[in-house]
Amino acid sequence: xxxxxxxxxxxxxxxxxxxxxxxxxxxxxxxxxxxxxxxxxxxxxxxxxxxxxxxxxxxxxxxxxxxxxxxxxxxxxxxxxxxxxxxxxxxxxxxxxxxxxxxxxxxxxxxxxxxxxxxxxxxxxxxxxxxxxxxxxxxxxxxxxxxxxxxxxxx
Amino acid sequence: xxxxxxxxxxxxxxxxxxxxxxxxxxxxxxxxxxxxxxxxxxxxxxxxxxxxxxxxxxxxxxxxxxxxxxxxxxxxxxxxxxxxxxxxxxxxxxxxxxxxxxxxxxxxxx
Numbered sequence: 001x002x003x004x005x006x007x008x009x010x011x012x013x014x015x016x017x018x019x020x021x022x023x024x025x026x027x028x029x030x031x032x033x034x035x036x037x038x039x040x041x042x043x044x045x046x047x048x049x050x051x052x053x054x055x056x057x058x059x060x061x062x063x064x065x066x067x068x069x070x071x072x073x074x075x076x077x078x079x080x081x082x083x084x085x086x087x088x089x090x091x092x093x094x095x096x097x098x099x100x101x102x103x104x105x106x107x108x109x110x111x112x113x114x115x116x117x118x119x120x121x122x123x124x125x126x127x128x129x130x131x132x133x134x135x136x137x138x139x140x141x142x143x144x145x146x147x148x149x150x151x152x153x154x155x
Numbered sequence: 156x157x158x159x160x161x162x163x164x165x166x167x168x169x170x171x172x173x174x175x176x177x178x179x180x181x182x183x184x185x186x187x188x189x190x191x192x193x194x195x196x197x198x199x200x201x202x203x204x205x206x207x208x209x210x211x212x213x214x215x216x217x218x219x220x221x222x223x224x225x226x227x228x229x230x231x232x233x234x235x236x237x238x239x240x241x242x243x244x245x246x247x248x249x250x251x252x253x254x255x256x257x258x259x260x261x262x263x264x265x
Contacts, residue, residue, distance in 0.1 A: 005186055007228035009217040011161075106217065127235035134236070 002114035006123045008107040010130045014137045016096045019103050020069035022137060023094065032132040032142050042066050048074055056080065061089060071095055076109075078118055087111060087118045105130070161214075162240075165233050168213035173198060174206045178215060181229035188224050 012019060022028050026037045035053040040046055044066050050059040058080045065073035072094040078084040090111040097104045107126060111119055132142040168174055173196070180195055181187065193203050207227060210216040217230040 005219075005228070007185075007217045007219060007230060008232050009214055009230045010232045011214065108219070123231075127231040130232050131235040131239060134232075135239075 003110060003112055004114045004116040004119040005108060005110045006119055006126070008109075008126045008130055010105050010134050011099065011102045012105060012134045012137050013102045016069035016098055016103050018137065019096055019105060020072075022133060023072065024068075032136045033129055034132075042068075042072075048076075064091070069096055078121075084118045084121060087113060087116055090118060090122075161233075164209075164213040165215070165237065168209050168215055171206070173202070174210055177203070177206055177210060178229060181216065181227060185228050186219075186226045188226060192227065 014022075022032075024038075024040075024042045026039065029037050030053075036050060036058070038048060038050050040048040040063055042063060044063055046063050048061050048063050049057050052058055059076055059078050061075040061077050063073070064075050065071060074092045074094075075089050076092045077089045078087070088111070090109060093106075093108045093110075095104075095106045095108075097106075107130070109119065109122055109126070136142040176196065177192065180192060189200065189203060189207070192207075193200050196203055198206075207216060211218060214233050215230055217228045219226045219228065
């Protein structure tokens with residue numbers, strides 16, 4: 001079976017507990033996810049959705065596994081754009097491993113098709129989100145406030 | 156201090172044409188084994204392994220074990236950090252200066 005996978009890894013100087021809280025807390029999430037938020041009970045079998053600041057549902061699915069503060073698996077399907085929705089569900093695995101004074105956060109996002117426009121779409125977003133999350137946890141402020149800064153758009 | 160070490164590793168990892176070629180190969184097609192990567196490079200298997208180790212130490216490459224195989228993935232997160240730290244903040248003043256220059260020149264013409 002054809003498969004598209006993207007892997008993202010970042011080392012963040014924090015504790016697994018704080019990182020888990022950052023990944024699952026609505027208010028905290030908005031600060032590094034460009035105003036987007038995930039809503040869920042964060043237990044296996046519970047519903048999960050990713051909402052835009054105006055409440056529009058971008059993605060939805062369910063929690064497949066939740067083992068705080070180590071492993072979170074989300075069944076994830078895009079809802080907003082028809083061509084991405086048509087690709088069906090993807091699987092997003094988040095793993096947190098303590099390494100010295102830091103935590104290694106690995107995100108593996110997989111869909112059972114190749115090529116996948118969905119995976120191309122998320123691959124532009126994840127590095128920005130994760131690097132913002134790292135800055136926020138390590139320094140208390142995120143660097144990118146807007147995924148498409150107006151200064152660049154003005155060129 | 157630890158942060159400075161990370162950034163040093165990152166720039167050192169990028170400062171080699173063979174390693175940049177490896178990143179391009181993974182960008183074109185992610186999740187490859189060592190053998191698949193060797194096919195595209197004029198380098199010994201041992202040489203490729205050493206370059207991959209350096210890229211992994213700099214967190215530019217992430218590996219996933221699948222059965223007996225080790226798959227290599229491009230990890231763009233540190234590149235995004237370089238962008239934020241070393242490009243975005245210098246780009247803004249430059250664009251502002253260009254737009255001021257344009258306004259000045261247009262005024263002079265009129």
